[in-house]
Amino acid sequence: MPQSDPDSVAREALRLIGPDPQNWVPDLDGIDHNVVVVGGGQSGSAFAFALRRAGIGKVSVIDAAAGGTESGVWLTSARMHKLRTPKTLPGPELGLAALGFQAWYEARYGAAAYDALDRILRLDWAAYLDWYRKVTGVAVRYATRLVRIEPAGEHLRLHLEQGGRVTVETARKLVLATGFAGSGGATIPDALRNLPKQIHAHTSERIDFRTLRGRSVAVIGSAASAFDAAAVALEAGARDVHLYARRETLASLPVIRIRGYPGAYDNYGALPDAVRWQQAIRFRGAGSTPPPDAISRAVAFPNFHLHLGARGPR
Numbered sequence: 001m002p003q004s005d006p007d008s009v010a011r012e013a014l015r016l017i018g019p020d021p022q023n024w025v026p027d028l029d030g031i032d033h034n035v036v037v038v039g040g041g042q043s044g045s046a047f048a049f050a051l052r053r054a055g056i057g058k059v060s061v062i063d064a065a066a067g068g069t070e071s072g073v074w075l076t077s078a079r080m081h082k083l084r085t086p087k088t089l090p091g092p093e094l095g096l097a098a099l100g101f102q103a104w105y106e107a108r109y110g111a112a113a114y115d116a117l118d119r120i121l122r123l124d125w126a127a128y129l130d131w132y133r134k135v136t137g138v139a140v141r142y143a144t145r146l147v148r149i150e151p152a153g154e155h156l157r158l159h160l161e162q163g164g165r166v167t168v169e170t171a172r173k174l175v176l177a178t179g180f181a182g183s184g185g186a187t188i189p190d191a192l193r194n195l196p197k198q199i200h201a202h203t204s205e206r207i208d209f210r211t212l213r214g215r216s217v218a219v220i221g222s223a224a225s226a227f228d229a230a231a232v233a234l235e236a237g238a239r240d241v242h243l244y245a246r247r248e249t250l251a252s253l254p255v256i257r258i259r260g261y262p263g264a265y266d267n268y269g270a271l272p273d274a275v276r277w278q279q280a281i282r283f284r285g286a287g288s289t290p291p292p293d294a295i296s297r298a299v300a301f302p303n304f305h306l307h308l309g310a311r312g313p314r
C-alpha cells in the first residue's frame with residue numbers, strides 16, 4: 001500500500017538545497033556543450049545531476065539505447081531476481097537521502113517492507129532509476145551513439161550516430177559512462193567464436209529464451225550471469241542445461257569482496273596504480289562466485305547439470 005508520494009518527498013529535499021546554481025561556464029564560439037555524458041544509466045545520470053548542481057550548464061546526456069526498457073543492463077542482459085550488491089550501498093542520490101532507493105521504496109511500500117528486503121529486486125531498481133531521472137530532471141537523448149572522438153584544438157569533436165545518420169557536435173569535456181561496453185565488452189572463447197551465430201550467444205546479449213524450449217543448452221562459465229542464464233533457460237522450458245565450470249568448487253573464495261564495501265568503492269580510484277593492478281590480478285585469478293540464490297534457482301531443476309573442473313583444450 002502506498003505510504004506517501006516519493007515525488008513530493010524528493011521535491012521537498014531538492015527545494016531545501018536551493019535552486020540549481022546559475023551556469024558559471026562562459027560560452028565559447030563553436031562549442032555546443034560544456035560536457036557530453038555518454039551513457040544515460042545510473043552513472044551518467046548521477047554525473048549529469050552533479051554537474052548541474054555544481055553550476056555547470058550545457059550538459060548533454062546521450063545513450064545509444066532506444067530508451068525505456070532498452071537502456072542499461074537492468075531490463076536487458078541482467079536476469080537475476082535481486083541485485084547482487086547489498087541494499088545499503090550508496091546509489092546515484094549524491095548524499096540526498098530523499099533521492100535514494102530507500103526513500104523511494106519506503107514511500108511506496110513502507111519502512112517495514114524495506115526492512116524485510118534482503119536485497120533490492122532488479123525490477124524495482126530499474127523503476128527507481130527511471131524515477132530518479134524524472135525527479136532530478138535528467139534528460140537523456142536516446143538512440144544517439146558516440147562513434148568517434150576527435151580532437152578539436154583544446155576541445156573535442158564528437159561523431160554521433162542517430163538513426164543511421166552521423167552528425168558532429170563539439171564539447172569541452174566528455175564523461176564516458178558507457179558501463180559494460182566501456183569495459184572492453186564481452187569475451188567469447190576462441191574455440192566458440194566461429195560457430196554459427198544462431199547457436200550461441202553471450203549473456204550480455206538480448207537472448208530470446210523461448211527459442212530454447214525443448215533444447216539441450218550448454219552454459220560456459222560459473223559466475224552469476226551463467227547461473228542466471230541457466231535458470232532462465234530452464235524456466236523457459238529447455239530440455240536440460242549443462243553448466244561447465246573450470247573451477248573445482250563453488251565455495252566462496254578467500255578474497256575480499258570489494259563490491260560490498262562503500263568505502264572500498266569510493267576510494268578504489270584513489271589507490272596507486274600498482275595496488276589496483278595487484279587487486280585486479282588477484283580478483284581475476286580468484287574468479288567471481290555467484291550469489292547463493294542464483295545457484296538455488298538453477299539447482300531447483302532436476303534437468304540442471306553442473307560440471308565442475310571442466311577444462312577445455314589449452
Ligand SMILES: Cc1cc2nc3c(=O)[nH]c(=O)nc-3n(C[C@H](O)[C@H](O)[C@H](O)COP(=O)(O)OP(=O)(O)OC[C@H]3O[C@@H](n4cnc5c(N)ncnc54)[C@H](O)[C@@H]3O)c2cc1C
Binds near residue numbers: 039063064071077083
Ligand atoms: C548481469 C549484470 C548484473 C549486474 N548486477 C549488479 C548488481 O547487482 N549491483 C551492482 O552494483 N552492479 C551490477 N552490475 C554492474 C552494473 O552494470 C552497474 O552497476 C550499473 O549498470 C552501472 O551503471 P552504468 O550507468 O555505469 O552503466 P550502464 O547501466 O550499463 O549504462 C551504460 C549506458 O551507456 C550506453 N552506451 C554504451 N556505449 C555507448 C555509446 N558509444 N554511445 C552512447 N551510449 C552508449 C548504453 O546504452 C547504456 O545505457 C551488473 C552488471 C551486469 C552485466
